[in-house]
Amino acid sequence: MTHPSPRHKHRFIVLDSFRGLCALSVVVFHLHLWQGFSEWDFFRSAGLMVEFFFTLSGFVLAYRYQQEAMNGRGFARYMVSRFFSDLSAASGDVAAVYRVAVAASGP
Known part of the structure; x- marks a missing residue:
């Protein structure tokens, strides 16, 4: 039986996925494609995604550095x-x- 090394870091796959989606939605928000998908209501309110991204990032970083x-x-x-x-x-x-x-x- 193999054990993970002590340097193995715990990953929050779901939180990392949400962070990626938040980042992509902010990029789409800044594209300003005329009559494109960037004009959908979801992307027009991407300012909330910035706050969500930083909240998730703060949790992930705090958890990681708490362990060290x-x-x-x-x-x-x-x-x-x-x-x-x-x-x-x-x-x-x-x-x-x-x-x-x-x-x-x-x-």
């Missing part, structure tokens, strides 16, 4: 992982804004 030791090496590991996660997201945002600015400036 937040003293000494556990806290240092947490800070390093958050730093690189945030750095990669910020780098992508900066690159996207730069590409839009260059494209908008024209030849």
